[in-house]
Amino acid sequence: MGWKQKQILKAILVIFVIAISVASFWHSGINLGLDLAGGTHVVLEAQDTGSREVDAQTMTALNRIIERRVNQLGLSEPRIQRSGDRRLIVELPAVDNPDRAIEVIGRTAQLTFRDDDGEVLMTGEHLVDARSEYDQMYRNPVINFQLDDVGARRFQQITQAMIGEPMQIYLDDEWLYTGTVESAISDRGQIRGFGSLEEAEEIAILLREGALPVPLSIEESRTVGPTLGQVSIDQSLRAGALGLLFVGIAMVALYKLPGLIATLTLGIYGMLVIGLLAGLQAVLTLPGIAGLILSIGMAVDANIIIFERIKEELRFGKTLRASVESGFRRAMTAIIDANITTLITALILAYFTVGTVRGFAVTLIIGIFASMFCALIITRILIDFAYDFKVLKGGHNFVGARR
Amino acid sequence: MNFDFVGNRKIWFTVSIVLIVVGILFLGIRGLNLGIDFQGGSLIEFKFDERVSLDEFRNVLAGVDLDDEGAVVQPSDQEDIYGIMLRTRALTPEESQELTAALRAEFAGVEQLRADTVWPTIGEELTWRALLALVVASLIIIVYISIRFEPKYAFAALLAVLHDVLIVVGFFALVFREINTPFVAGLLTIIGYSINDTIVIFDRIRENKKFKRHKDYKELLNASIIANLPRSINTSLTTLLCVTTIFLFGGVTIKTFMLTLLVGFFAGTYSSIFIASPFLLTIEEKIPALRSKEA
Numbered sequence: 001m002g003w004k005q006k007q008i009l010k011a012i013l014v015i016f017v018i019a020i021s022v023a024s025f026w027h028s029g030i031n032l033g034l035d036l037a038g039g040t041h042v043v044l045e046a047q048d049t050g051s052r053e054v055d056a057q058t059m060t061a062l063n064r065i066i067e068r069r070v071n072q073l074g075l076s077e078p079r080i081q082r083s084g085d086r087r088l089i090v091e092l093p094a095v096d097n098p099d100r101a102i103e104v105i106g107r108t109a110q111l112t113f114r115d116d117d118g119e120v121l122m123t124g125e126h127l128v129d130a131r132s133e134y135d136q137m138y139r140n141p142v143i144n145f146q147l148d149d150v151g152a153r154r155f156q157q158i159t160q161a162m163i164g165e166p167m168q169i170y171l172d173d174e175w176l177y178t179g180t181v182e183s184a185i186s187d188r189g190q191i192r193g194f195g196s197l198e199e200a201e202e203i204a205i206l207l208r209e210g211a212l213p214v215p216l217s218i219e220e221s222r223t224v225g226p227t228l229g230q231v232s233i234d235q236s237l238r239a240g241a242l243g244l245l246f247v248g249i250a251m252v253a254l255y256k257l258p259g260l261i262a263t264l265t266l267g268i269y270g271m272l273v274i275g276l277l278a279g280l281q282a283v284l285t286l287p288g289i290a291g292l293i294l295s296i297g298m299a300v301d302a303n304i305i306i307f308e309r310i311k312e313e314l315r316f317g318k319t320l321r322a323s324v325e326s327g328f329r330r331a332m333t334a335i336i337d338a339n340i341t342t343l344i345t346a347l348i349l350a351y352f353t354v355g356t357v358r359g360f361a362v363t364l365i366i367g368i369f370a371s372m373f374c375a376l377i378i379t380r381i382l383i384d385f386a387y388d389f390k391v392l393k394g395g396h397n398f399v400g401a402r403r
Numbered sequence: 404m405n406f407d408f409v410g411n412r413k414i415w416f417t418v419s420i421v422l423i424v425v426g427i428l429f430l431g432i433r434g435l436n437l438g439i440d441f442q443g444g445s446l447i448e449f450k451f452d453e454r455v456s457l458d459e460f461r462n463v464l465a466g467v468d469l470d471d472e473g474a475v476v477q478p479s480d481q482e483d484i485y486g487i488m489l490r491t492r493a494l495t496p497e498e499s500q501e502l503t504a505a506l507r508a509e510f511a512g513v514e515q516l517r518a519d520t521v522w523p524t525i526g527e528e529l530t531w532r533a534l535l536a537l538v539v540a541s542l543i544i545i546v547y548i549s550i551r552f553e554p555k556y557a558f559a560a561l562l563a564v565l566h567d568v569l570i571v572v573g574f575f576a577l578v579f580r581e582i583n584t585p586f587v588a589g590l591l592t593i594i595g596y597s598i599n600d601t602i603v604i605f606d607r608i609r610e611n612k613k614f615k616r617h618k619d620y621k622e623l624l625n626a627s628i629i630a631n632l633p634r635s636i637n638t639s640l641t642t643l644l645c646v647t648t649i650f651l652f653g654g655v656t657i658k659t660f661m662l663t664l665l666v667g668f669f670a671g672t673y674s675s676i677f678i679a680s681p682f683l684l685t686i687e688e689k690i691p692a693l694r695s696k697e698a
Contacts, residue, residue, distance in 0.1 A: 235654035334606035
């Protein structure tokens, strides 16, 4: 392969990397974590009960019910994931009343019919449908519910025996309504006494989608309002850009043309990381940015190691071509060993931890691959270009090297 | 340049030990200012359309029976807004709603900027998991460095990491700044930086050893540190420049994180030059089991 073809191939590789990254970003965009974009993050833990221990089956059922509840509440783009053996993480972007949403989602929602002494007569397990409506006669918000065959038979027996007596309806420990049984009821009943149709609808959703098989406790909830999310993104992005600008200026001041090349490489590194994050659909959180900062630091360090090595080789009196060649080769082992050691830490963190720390580890892994690729391949190609087009000169460009 | 980094190691070790002991003393006396991520609790920040005094806020708090003993009300650290921050025990969603409703009844334009509630168990678990991960990572790193270099390099590198972590933790005990999960992320970043910084010097030692140009191990170490000095200086300069900029101009949410990095990067650069490499000679002299076969 001739000199020219090689040059063209290298140029194509660089342009290809940039193009793929930009396309990936264009196509999928970056998923910002709730700490950056605003939203609510809730960690729920399933609790054992006397009659049921939490197992995989319970978790699947919980997951399904919670998912349906969230969807029924009309919340946009919810994310629900299992975490460990007994936890669920629910993420809701931008909710009007996050506390209310958390309350509704995490509720056990066991419906019970009780007699005057509070004795449970029947639970809501036989309920097949529940709708919130305005009552035909009094225009009050009510829930009309329907029972299955088994439920209808039992309800008939119970209500038959209670004609003229009051029956209480509870949702978990919350009293909903007490009504006098007027006649035997079989498959259709009504719960009254709601303050608003919204309130009735919320409870209807809970009844319709069924009670949770075991209670959930809220372990953690974090809400970032849209205002704060935007402010912290803006401020931190501005500061980050300023920081990178200073790094660029420092690199140019320290290493002249190669420094400029390193800055250019950092730009490509930035695009590559954004492209990878978008392509892998990773979620960028604040700790994730921490991982990126570390990998940027390592990318800059890699360039500095290479340039210092080239300077040393020049000092030994080698030609520029030979110095670039052996400078890269000698810097290689240091860069690879340093990156692999950090990579080991990141991989283990990603495997063992969840949430915050995992976010850090995942972006660090992405960042390390991007930074190694940029330092060892992109910088090399650009330096070679500079050399081939005769803009790279020994002593002049590498300040400090003895001419 | 001719400077005896290794020969003067007792001085560097003493400096570090003094700093670490001071940190541990503060850690023992006062402990760390653990935030809700570790201890559990609620942190809610409200924004208002008009200035609301802390007393007015406390009155509303008392109105809904949430003026517990541990509750702290303070002005928000966000600029350009009328904000108040409440730290208290972990509130249930019901309690939190009640408070917001009560505030809305009293003041105009009430908005929850953020509301974090953590129950104590999960914070503890996060810390333990991260610690477990670090122990496992340390073991694998010892194996990796032992294969690529020699076992003593692994111990020296981990000593430097431990040094940096202790310095940073001690610093936060000293200034008693509140720490949350970003602090953990910061510590992890420092560990990565410290290993990176140290390995690069070790790589130079490994390379120089092959040339057998140096009359003894001490001279080899000194020469390698000195050869790597321009890189150490330039790298610290650029990274510190970047971190300082973000620390000064970034949002409040990342201030603690950036401070962790700032202190840690200083410690990391120092330890790779003054602790890790000189410690190699200490191992060489004091621990025969880890001595190089041909030094």
